[in-house]
Amino acid sequence: MNQFSIFTSHMDTNCQNPERHCIGCEFKSPLFYFLTTDELNLVEKNKITVHFKKGETIRKQGTYMSHVISVNSGLAKLYLEGIEQRNAIIRIVKPTNFIGGPGIYLDQRHHFTITALMDTTICFIDVAVFTDIIDKNKIFAHEFMKDFSKNILSVYNRLLILTQKQMPGRMADTLLYLFDEIFESNSFSMHLSRQDISELSGMSKDSAIKILREFQHDGIIHLTENQMKLLDPEKLNMISKTG
Amino acid sequence: MNQFSIFTSHMDTNCQNPERHCIGCEFKSPLFYFLTTDELNLVEKNKITVHFKKGETIRKQGTYMSHVISVNSGLAKLYLEGIEQRNAIIRIVKPTNFIGGPGIYLDQRHHFTITALMDTTICFIDVAVFTDIIDKNKIFAHEFMKDFSKNILSVYNRLLILTQKQMPGRMADTLLYLFDEIFESNSFSMHLSRQDISELSGMSKDSAIKILREFQHDGIIHLTENQMKLLDPEKLNMISKTG
DNA sequence: GATTTAACATGCTGTATATCAAGTATATCA
DNA sequence: TGATATACTTGATATACAGCATGTTAAATC
Numbered sequence: 001m002n003q004f005s006i007f008t009s010h011m012d013t014n015c016q017n018p019e020r021h022c023i024g025c026e027f028k029s030p031l032f033y034f035l036t037t038d039e040l041n042l043v044e045k046n047k048i049t050v051h052f053k054k055g056e057t058i059r060k061q062g063t064y065m066s067h068v069i070s071v072n073s074g075l076a077k078l079y080l081e082g083i084e085q086r087n088a089i090i091r092i093v094k095p096t097n098f099i100g101g102p103g104i105y106l107d108q109r110h111h112f113t114i115t116a117l118m119d120t121t122i123c124f125i126d127v128a129v130f131t132d133i134i135d136k137n138k139i140f141a142h143e144f145m146k147d148f149s150k151n152i153l154s155v156y157n158r159l160l161i162l163t164q165k166q167m168p169g170r171m172a173d174t175l176l177y178l179f180d181e182i183f184e185s186n187s188f189s190m191h192l193s194r195q196d197i198s199e200l201s202g203m204s205k206d207s208a209i210k211i212l213r214e215f216q217h218d219g220i221i222h223l224t225e226n227q228m229k230l231l232d233p234e235k236l237n238m239i240s241k242t243g
Numbered sequence: 244m245n246q247f248s249i250f251t252s253h254m255d256t257n258c259q260n261p262e263r264h265c266i267g268c269e270f271k272s273p274l275f276y277f278l279t280t281d282e283l284n285l286v287e288k289n290k291i292t293v294h295f296k297k298g299e300t301i302r303k304q305g306t307y308m309s310h311v312i313s314v315n316s317g318l319a320k321l322y323l324e325g326i327e328q329r330n331a332i333i334r335i336v337k338p339t340n341f342i343g344g345p346g347i348y349l350d351q352r353h354h355f356t357i358t359a360l361m362d363t364t365i366c367f368i369d370v371a372v373f374t375d376i377i378d379k380n381k382i383f384a385h386e387f388m389k390d391f392s393k394n395i396l397s398v399y400n401r402l403l404i405l406t407q408k409q410m411p412g413r414m415a416d417t418l419l420y421l422f423d424e425i426f427e428s429n430s431f432s433m434h435l436s437r438q439d440i441s442e443l444s445g446m447s448k449d450s451a452i453k454i455l456r457e458f459q460h461d462g463i464i465h466l467t468e469n470q471m472k473l474l475d476p477e478k479l480n481m482i483s484k485t486g
Numbered sequence: 487g488a489t490t491t492a493a494c495a496t497g498c499t500g501t502a503t504a505t506c507a508a509g510t511a512t513a514t515c516a
Numbered sequence: 517t518g519a520t521a522t523a524c525t526t527g528a529t530a531t532a533c534a535g536c537a538t539g540t541t542a543a544a545t546c
Contacts, residue, residue, distance in 0.1 A: 102392035149345035
């Protein structure tokens, strides 16, 4: 059973039960396991569950942030809208990840756009209820801060990679991120287009295609219609290190 | 009276009084005005004030984070240590800015290096005392989160600029940052080397020098031994916009 | 089944940018 | 005082990368 089937099974189960109880829900972010029963019930009363089709926009940068997000099933990309339609994907979000963002405490705005890479189910939790619980539940607040901080670290890391490595190194890092952190497998179904991969790697689509082809020629990966397979992790790690 | 003299007057006054009371201290970060008198006294008992000379390392990336930081006077740079000694400056820190970082809640490590760009006085506040106060003072916690979130937004912004603009645009943004946000003046003394400016702009030192010279030839800035003066803000804004 | 559309692929060309080499000025130090 | 280091400057060269043109393939639409 590959990662793809895990993702879809999440989706299917949840779709049959869009208004399931938060207590006992196995698709909620790990963050919510730190809530008390009362708090979880409060969340349940102030949440809505929505199903998105592949390609749909979940939240648009600049819009009002009324809710925080928990990804129940599917897969989403989170990106900064840059200059002249050029986007920078800063995170691929898989179940059962939480999405907050700097807008929660700053200006109640979304500072990135989130779109579905495949059919995806999302729980929206009222942001006022959410921050209220943070104010009252110290342990939950700390866990929230940890999650927040992890995302910042990954942006630091991304900034360094994008500005200091050249294309092969950046592509290697992107692929290692996908194989190791997102799909946790040496093979995954291509829900990401070449354009997506280029926006993760900070290069043009054309360049991304060329580098991927080079990696294939060098026996590092194998690309089929809708799958990417990692053949030589050692070599990929080496390219990531050498630049 | 230019910005430089403001900076030094902060330093001088404070140096005569390194162990001044936090209450009434005009050099503390605005964050601390949200503390109660008791809390401020607690901070005072658990803080130390240290003077750094120009060029000295205040905190080194990777070391244990025992304290959070408030910059009383002077000027510091905050940078990520990248590949092969290449640094990425992500923030210039002026009085009376606060420095926390993702390490507070994650792993109690510094994820960037901070060094003094001129003689600088720093208050170090025990991180356990600091987080303890956050747990208890909701308003303070919210203000801390705001400060934290602002810094994240500026890293988002920096990531976009560094990956999507070319050199003149990146340099324009760096200079606008220095003139508008840091020195808040159209002229400042050069505590930053060309190397520093290049690390802010994500380019080589040689390239930074060339672009600065071009800006001078085009009448945008005027460079003397130890001063940079903004002559044509309109043109600089235009370059920032056009890329 | 023909037509359109979207994603993928690839060689060519121009340019943005790093790197190197060589030089000047300024400060530091024996 | 001369010697050495440090920051800055400049032009020449090499290359990484984007952008274009053009083509291919596969899916979608009529």
